[in-house]
Amino acid sequence: MNGPLDLNDPIADLLRVASTLRTAGGPHAVYGGLALAAYGEPRETKDADLAVAGPDERVGEKALAGSGISVVRAFSAVAFGGHLIITCFTLLGAAGTGGLNTVDLVAPRSTRYAQAAQDRALEGTLST
Helix, strand or coil, X not given: CCCCCCCCCHHHHHHHHHHHHHHHCCCEEEECHHHHHHCCCCCCCXXXXXXXXXXXXXXXXXXXXHCCCEEEEXXXXXXXXXXXXXXXXXXXXXXXXXXXXXXXXXXXXXXXXXXXXXXXXXXXXXXX
């Protein structure tokens, strides 16, 4: 799964990022609008949200960059809604395309809850 990202296809971007994180050993689960779509409730979205337990954004950033994805960390470990910590990466499209997309790593403040969510995550296959 190398080569430029298709920033008009958030599912393809999600699959690429998830594969990269899996290879780097980062536990994660699809979260947000794309997770709803996987369960048959489509919602228009342009970003990929991944629920993570104990996110280390440096590891995620290094893994994404190492897989050939042009990435910029937009912000790190920002508290959101009192319960979540979000790190946002901006994925950059191929030179001259002007495209960009985002990947949010979302973690509950409670590490116990984060681990419980990972433990009950369903495994499956998505395709573009």
